[in-house]
Amino acid sequence: MSALVPRLLSGLTRPARGLLHVPRAPLHARPPREELSLVDKTIAMTACFVAMLVPSGWILSHLSSYKKKE
Template sequence: MSALAPRLLSGLTRPARGLIRVQRAPLHARPAREELSLGDKLIAMTTCFLCLLLPPGWILSHMDSYKKKE
């Protein structure tokens, strides 16, 4: 085991062999295929409000009742 340790650790001390190239996916921005209607936008915003903001608001508004020990 001790004979293998220097060989395994040598990779950690050797300098990097050049820069790592990362391939990126081509991104192209273009207009939407269909324009969302006002009703669709209202439904989406209402859903986001109900799912993300309402539960924390409920907890914060009832914080005093949660602190009381029964």
């Protein structure tokens, strides 16, 4: 019985071949064509931080008004 269990479990763990074909994305590990300038990086990071921190700051600053029942 114990010799049969690994053979049964191996069918469950291996991927089902031929049932679902998912195309692989082409990945390239090479340097970028153009290096981003410091200004571009600063603008991108500022936009990301503003997009995340402004809404959460708004909610936290108005939290007391959200708790009040009208």
